[in-house]
Structures are given as C-alpha cells and as structure tokens.
Amino acid sequence: MMILFIEQISQPWAWYISGPMIALVMFLLLWFGGEFGVSSTMRTMCAAGGAGKRISFFDFDWKTQIWNIFFVVGAVVGGYLAATFLTPSEPLQISTATVSDLQKIGIAFNAGLAPTEIFSWSNLLTVKGFFVMIFGGFLIGFGTRWAGGCTSGHAISGLSNLQLASLIAVIGFFIGGLTMTHLFFPLIF
C-alpha cells in the first residue's frame, strides 16, 4: 500500500492539488505565528551576517526572523527528499509551443526541471551564464526588497488579503517577466 502511495505522489502533481497545498503552507505558517514570505529571509541573512553595522536597513532584531530561516532550510530538505524519493517516471509535460519557441533561441528542452546547458557550475564563468545566474539573482534580491515581497509574499499572501499594493507588485512582476521573455531573450540567447 505504502509503495503504491509513494508511486502515486511521485507523479507530477496537478495544479488543483499544488495550489491548495501552497495555501495550506501559508495557513500553517500563520497558525504557527509566522507568515508566508520567502524573500524577507534574504534581508535576515544579510542582517545576521552583520550588514546592520554599516547599513541601517539591516539594523533590526533579525533573531525574531529565525523561524523563516528554518522554513527555507526545510525547503532545501524538501527539494532533496522529493528529488531523491519521489522521482516521476515520466519527463515534464511542457507545451510543445514552448519547446519549439525555446528551440528557436537555441535552448533545448532536456525533459528535466531546467536547462543544464545554462544552469551549471561550468557555465557560471561564461558571459551568458554569468548574466543569467548572477545578474538574474541580483535582480531578484534587489527587486524583491524594493517591492517588499516576492511571489509568496505578494501574489499569494498579499492578494489573499486583497491588498491593492500586492496587485501592483504582481503587475510589476509580469511586466518584468514578459519584457524579459519576449523582448530580451531573443537578444540574449
């Protein structure tokens, strides 16, 4: 029975299971006295590293945010457990239109989660790899702090609370994402 169950949940989860599960994560965090917002852990990490001594933005009682550090460490563990024990028997079912679009800009679909021709340690020191991973990461860090949240904080938590500010943020997310995908990708790749 257990084996059957494991095999079932190893297959890709449908959106109507995944979405409510994410909402469950949000409610569990609220129930525990926390909240669902991942990008703030980056501010906490900078503060824990001593950035508060030089920059006032990081001069706050970061120890009250340790719960969220445990949460993201859990995310790393959960990713490992899912990848190791819940491997699906089939590759990702990505839209053929997307696969073909990506092929046109020279990115192959490798049936995995991300194109390893871009996301690899060896690629980090190439211009393209550096741009995608380092500049991309920088934009995530800078942008989420300026906006005061990311997908979890604004698109899920903020919109669940019907916050107009979060709607503006999500509109921003999509302006950025669409511009990068449709305008800049053909130039970069």
Added chain:
Amino acid sequence: MKFIKYLLVGILFGIVMTKSEAISWYRIQEMFRFQAFHMYGIIGSALAVGIIGTFLIKKYQIRSLGDDAIHFNPKSISVPRYLFGGILFGLGWALTGACPGPIFTLIGNGFTVFIMVLLSALVGTLAYGALRSRLPH
C-alpha cells in the same frame, strides 16, 4: 524546540514546489508565454483557497498555536516601490526561472549552482539596502 515545526512546513513546501514543477525554468517560460494553464492554475487555486481561508480567519478571529491573534500586516498604498521593484524582480524571475522559494528548493533538488543565484540575490539585497534612500517608494 519551537523551530522544528517551521522546518517541517518548509519540507512540505519544498516537496510541493518540486512535485508541482513550479520550480521548473521551463514551466516559468510556459507561463510568461501564455502557452499553458498549469502555473496559472497553481497560483489561481492557491489564491482561491487563500482568500477564503484569510476571510475565515478574520471572521472567526482564529488564533495562532501560541494563542496570539493572527495579524495581517496591511501594506500602505504607493505605486513606485511595488511597480519598479516588481518589474526588476520579474526580470530576474524570467531569467533564472526561479523566485526565492524555488531558489532554495532547486538547491535541494541538486541544482547546486543556484547557491550562486542565492548569493547574488543577497548582494542585490545589500545593494538595495545601501541605495534605498535614493530610490522612489
């Protein structure tokens, strides 16, 4: 130890994010090209449950485990910080195919190079902290 429950929920989150494929660069491309419903289904159904649950928590004044009131921090309305910050994050989201939650989850999935994406994000966070007085909010 009181933090263990957060670790456990985090593990659940990492599993959900992996199995839902929301951490996949290809899925994010699908989303920004409007070529599949999957990601919209995930965010939409999360929101549907989230809105209902948030309403119920407020209506019935449901309290936390430690018997504290559950607070929803209202955000002050402004446009610049949410729009400009959002756009910059969106640019990075499409480039890396990951937002913060997936960055951690992908590292666990074996994409260890995302440690560099995380470190770059920390540098971006530091840069924001240093420049924020000069930015419109």
